[in-house]
Amino acid sequence: MKTKSFDNVKDQVGFCGIWCGSCVVGNGVLRELTKEYERIVEKYGLEDWASEGFDFNEFKKGLASIRDVKTCSGCLKGGGRDNCEIKNCARSRELKDCSACEDFMVCKNSEILKKMREGARDAGLLVKDKDVDQKHFLKKAMSELENKSPHCILFCKT
Ligand code: SF4
Ligand code: SF4
Numbered sequence: 001m002k003t004k005s006f007d008n009v010k011d012q013v014g015f016c017g018i019w020c021g022s023c024v025v026g027n028g029v030l031r032e033l034t035k036e037y038e039r040i041v042e043k044y045g046l047e048d049w050a051s052e053g054f055d056f057n058e059f060k061k062g063l064a065s066i067r068d069v070k071t072c073s074g075c076l077k078g079g080g081r082d083n084c085e086i087k088n089c090a091r092s093r094e095l096k097d098c099s100a101c102e103d104f105m106v107c108k109n110s111e112i113l114k115k116m117r118e119g120a121r122d123a124g125l126l127v128k129d130k131d132v133d134q135k136h137f138l139k140k141a142m143s144e145l146e147n148k149s150p151h152c153i154l155f156c157k158t
Pocket of ligand 2: 085086089090093095097098099101102103104107108109110113
């Protein structure tokens with residue numbers, strides 16, 4: 001199973017190098033995983049197993065609100081951070097991404113760039129390194145994603 005959302009982001013590498021295809025908010029994993037969890041909760045009758053005083057209805061509302069988080073359209077198609085300094089800067093220089101920037105070593109956004117890239121890696125997203133060919137990166141990243149949790153839910157048979 002591959003979601004429409006995944007098709008939308010699978011070729012998008014943000015200006016900072018984050019691969020939108022590996023983001024659970026953009027590729028549909030968050031939604032699919034939450035739907036699956038809701039199904040398990042329902043089919044296993046887990047409400048009967050809840051500890052006393054646990055508000056199961058509120059819990060279900062919380063799950064529904066996570067399931068319905070708006071899917072991000074991806075950095076190159078209007079998604080990502082509002083007013084992202086990195087995106088604005090790279091666009092104004094007509095660069096495909098920061099790895100092609102001559103001022104990379106003296107970048108005024110270096111702190112935020114580092115924070116975004118490290119934060120993304122920490123959350124399990126895949127990030128393109130400087131000077132790596134994009135096609136090569138996407139090919140390798142795609143095969144990694146197929147075996148990576150929770151993203152593998154996109155590829156397993158239901
Ligand atoms: S919006 Fe900014 S931080 Fe997010 S992927 Fe795009 S360039 Fe990177
Ligand atoms: S100056 Fe920094 S944010 Fe702007 S394009 Fe270069 S590396 Fe990217």
